[in-house]
Amino acid sequence: MAARGPRQVxxxxxxxxxxxxxxxxxxxxxGSADLNIRPQTRERILAAAERLKYRPxxxxxxxxxxxxxxxxLLVPSLRNPVYAAVVRGASSRAWERGYVVVLSEDSxxxxxxxxxxxxxxxxxxxGLLVATARRDDPAAEQWLKAPVPAVFVNRRHRGGHNVSMxxxxxxxxxxGHLLALGHTRxxxxxxxxxxxxxxxxxxxxxxxxxxxxHRAPIVPVAFDERGGYRAMVELLGRSRPPTGVFVxxxxxxxxxxxxAKRQGVAVPEQLSLVTYDDDALAEYLDxxxxxxxxxxxxxxxxxxxxxxxxxxxxxxxxxxVLDTPxxxxxxxxxxxxx
Amino acid sequence: MAARGPRQVxxxxxxxxxxxxxxxxxxxxxGSADLNIRPQTRERILAAAERLKYRPxxxxxxxxxxxxxxxxLLVPSLRNPVYAAVVRGASSRAWERGYVVVLSEDSxxxxxxxxxxxxxxxxxxxGLLVATARRDDPAAEQWLKAPVPAVFVNRRHRGGHNVSMxxxxxxxxxxGHLLALGHTRxxxxxxxxxxxxxxxxxxxxxxxxxxxxHRAPIVPVAFDERGGYRAMVELLGRSRPPTGVFVxxxxxxxxxxxxAKRQGVAVPEQLSLVTYDDDALAEYLDxxxxxxxxxxxxxxxxxxxxxxxxxxxxxxxxxxVLDTPxxxxxxxxxxxxx
DNA sequence: GGGCCCAGAGATAACGTTTTCCCACAGAGG
DNA sequence: CCTCTGTGGGAAAACGTTATCTCTGGGCCC
Numbered sequence: 162m163a164a165r166g167p168r169q170v171x172x173x174x175x176x177x178x179x180x181x182x183x184x185x186x187x188x189x190x191x192g193s194a195d196l197n198i199r200p201q202t203r204e205r206i207l208a209a210a211e212r213l214k215y216r217p218x219x220x221x222x223x224x225x226x227x228x229x230x231x232x233x234l235l236v237p238s239l240r241n242p243v244y245a246a247v248v249r250g251a252s253s254r255a256w257e258r259g260y261v262v263v264l265s266e267d268s269x270x271x272x273x274x275x276x277x278x279x280x281x282x283x284x285x286x287x288g289l290l291v292a293t294a295r296r297d298d299p300a301a302e303q304w305l306k307a308p309v310p311a312v313f314v315n316r317r318h319r320g321g322h323n324v325s326m327x328x329x330x331x332x333x334x335x336x337g338h339l340l341a342l343g344h345t346r347x348x349x350x351x352x353x354x355x356x357x358x359x360x361x362x363x364x365x366x367x368x369x370x371x372x373x374x375h376r377a378p379i380v381p382v383a384f385d386e387r388g389g390y391r392a393m394v395e396l397l398g399r400s401r402p403p404t405g406v407f408v409x410x411x412x413x414x415x416x417x418x419x420x421a422k423r424q425g426v427a428v429p430e431q432l433s434l435v436t437y438d439d440d441a442l443a444e445y446l447d448x449x450x451x452x453x454x455x456x457x458x459x460x461x462x463x464x465x466x467x468x469x470x471x472x473x474x475x476x477x478x479x480x481x482v483l484d485t486p487x488x489x490x491x492x493x494x495x496x497x498x499x
Numbered sequence: 500m501a502a503r504g505p506r507q508v509x510x511x512x513x514x515x516x517x518x519x520x521x522x523x524x525x526x527x528x529x530g531s532a533d534l535n536i537r538p539q540t541r542e543r544i545l546a547a548a549e550r551l552k553y554r555p556x557x558x559x560x561x562x563x564x565x566x567x568x569x570x571x572l573l574v575p576s577l578r579n580p581v582y583a584a585v586v587r588g589a590s591s592r593a594w595e596r597g598y599v600v601v602l603s604e605d606s607x608x609x610x611x612x613x614x615x616x617x618x619x620x621x622x623x624x625x626g627l628l629v630a631t632a633r634r635d636d637p638a639a640e641q642w643l644k645a646p647v648p649a650v651f652v653n654r655r656h657r658g659g660h661n662v663s664m665x666x667x668x669x670x671x672x673x674x675g676h677l678l679a680l681g682h683t684r685x686x687x688x689x690x691x692x693x694x695x696x697x698x699x700x701x702x703x704x705x706x707x708x709x710x711x712x713h714r715a716p717i718v719p720v721a722f723d724e725r726g727g728y729r730a731m732v733e734l735l736g737r738s739r740p741p742t743g744v745f746v747x748x749x750x751x752x753x754x755x756x757x758x759a760k761r762q763g764v765a766v767p768e769q770l771s772l773v774t775y776d777d778d779a780l781a782e783y784l785d786x787x788x789x790x791x792x793x794x795x796x797x798x799x800x801x802x803x804x805x806x807x808x809x810x811x812x813x814x815x816x817x818x819x820v821l822d823t824p825x826x827x828x829x830x831x832x833x834x835x836x837x
Numbered sequence: 838g839g840g841c842c843c844a845g846a847g848a849t850a851a852c853g854t855t856t857t858c859c860c861a862c863a864g865a866g867g
Numbered sequence: 868c869c870t871c872t873g874t875g876g877g878a879a880a881a882c883g884t885t886a887t888c889t890c891t892g893g894g895c896c897c
Binding site for chain 3: 507509510511521522525526529531533555556558559560561562563564
């Protein structure tokens with residue numbers, strides 16, 4: 162092995178430098194409750210620690226305290242740019258609190274459960290953020306009675322601790338926008354029916370449409386480009402195709418837009434499109450997509466806070482819904498009916 | 500705190516169950532070299548471990564072995580879907596090898612260095628994958644002489660261990676495609692000049708164009724939609740605008756395409772566009788983008804392998820270039836010159 | 838002046854591993 | 868009968884922390 166830098170600085174190194182016992186260093190640095198230390202000694206220790214750039218070894222500390230200062234984060238897919246925002250929010254908030262985040266992607270729906278299983282059974286994490294749970298997921302039940310606390314992100318799980326957003330309202334906002342533009346033949350391209358988050362959007366959309374005295378088809382498909390494409394093809398093939406469509410996810414929106422154009426349907430002239438999930442992406446499509454912006458980064462942050470509370474023993478808040486309201490960002494994919 | 504499952508199973512638990520000393524369990528499970536153990540005892544131990552689902556505590560083991568079985572991964576931005584593939588490749592390979600990956604995003608160019616600093620100084624990682632280094636990055640130098648080995652991913656750093664792809668060839672492929680279609684007025688929307696990976700693409704593109712007896716402008720901009728947009732506006736504003744453009748990154752391509760359309764330039768009729776980085780995204784744009792597909796997932800996998808070799812003490816391979824050749828995926832954004 | 842208390846710090850134990858060393862016992866050989 | 872050599876496994880130490888318990892002077896009160 163190539164010669165590398167020196168090994169980590171330990172309490173013993175600092176103690177030697179300061180001329181005290183190593184436990185004294187520990188107590189001083191931790192601001193121990195029964196600290197009876199001469200200011201002068203204290204200064205010497207602090208200076209030594211500073212000079213040597215002492216940082217407590219995470220594994221030594223973890224072993225002693227049986228706390229790892231590490232959180233697990235399970236996300237469905239990193240291909241959805243929106244999850245990048247969740248990851249960012251969670252990582253940065255965790256970082257501020259002295260925690261590290263281990264990410265696990267449930268790309269093809271198989272790795273998350275065993276990955277979690279290993280992280281927990283090896284004692285690597287203090288808690289888990291779950292953004293992947295399906296409604297019928299047996300793994301979710303397992304997480305509930307695991308030795309570490311879990312928080313469901315953007316999912317609501319019975320008996321679990323959840324943090325979510327005002328999704329129904331977001332869907333209402335989108336539907337309301339289309340209705341206000343004079344559209345009466347609406348439709349919703351939804352996510353999988355076993356995803357709580359998708360169901361909530363459906364609920365909001367449906368309620369808004371019904372209140373306006375209309376009915377609208379819901380087409381549930383996978384949360385990706387392909388799903389959106391197929392759903393749009395299906396909708397446009399109907400005898401009375403919709404003139405206003407609310408799409409449940411940005412990847413789907415890309416597919417839906419593509420399908421409309423290939424079928425020769427002009428957006429927004431013949432078809433208005435609103436998408437859930439705002440992202441820089443939406444701005445650069447043709448036409449730029451009207452979108453409902455959701456506080457994804459904040460979602461990640463709050464989830465971490467809730468999890469840290471639970472780790473600290475405070476299980477008080479069970480369901481958190483973010484205050485931040487959905488924001489409709491109007492671009493050029495929606496227009497008044499001719 | 501809510502009552503949760505029992506604490507972790509330790510060697511002592513297994514030992515009690517099997518009726519032996521706990522160190523005997525450890526040696527048996529690890530297949531220790533000097534294991535002189537009665538087959539019958541061995542079976543009893545294995546069965547007990549199985550029954551109790553024993554998994555060694557990562558921190559106890561880490562402390563003893565001074566190895567964490569954790570790798571750090573620094574990526575520039577998760578918004579680029581291509582990095583999602585790198586993350587996936589690295590995570591899955593690491594997982595197979597019994598390692599865990601800690602992701603750190605260098606979103607606004609500030610967090611990566613301190614994040615790394617903390618991971619290393621707290622003894623949390625055995626090695627680091629760096630996909631963020633700029634050519635002039637002072638942090639990169641620091642990583643070279645750090646107490647843990649680093650591997651640069653998709654970057655080549657002097658004095659470092661690097662794994663990269665056939666990027667020059669990829670750029671040649673793109674340029675060659677445009678030339679073969681009869682284009683003579685080419686241009687390249689490049690990435691930042693202080694990124695090794697961007698420079699290599701420029702080099703390949705420039706060489707191919709020169710060999711064909713032409714000259715072509717290079718416009719270096721940020722690796723995002725906005726950068727691509729501005730670069731395209733600039734190119735189209737020239738007195739002799741290009742008819743064939745090679746874009747260095749999928750996010751840029753989105754911006755470039757958007758700019759062309761807003762300027763009323765038809766793609767591919769008046770302008771052919773090829774992008775580096777293939778992604779499902781490209782398929783659903785209008786028109787679907789011709790792209791050069793690169794083995795991003797394999798890049799992540801190989802980087803992990805190289806890093807694990809280094810951790811094991813094998814510093815043999817210094818520069819790895821993936822064999823997998825770039826693949827031109829022809830779609831509808833390129834066409835022969837009228 | 839003797840006991841007491843308190844400041845100021847050292848000593849010890851424990852977290853869960855792995856590794857090295859050691860010990861007991863059996864059978865064999867002299 | 869005594870040592871010698873394996874065999875099968877126990878004992879101890881160490882990794883770097885933190886929490887608790889203990890020790891040592893010196894000053895104070897009575």
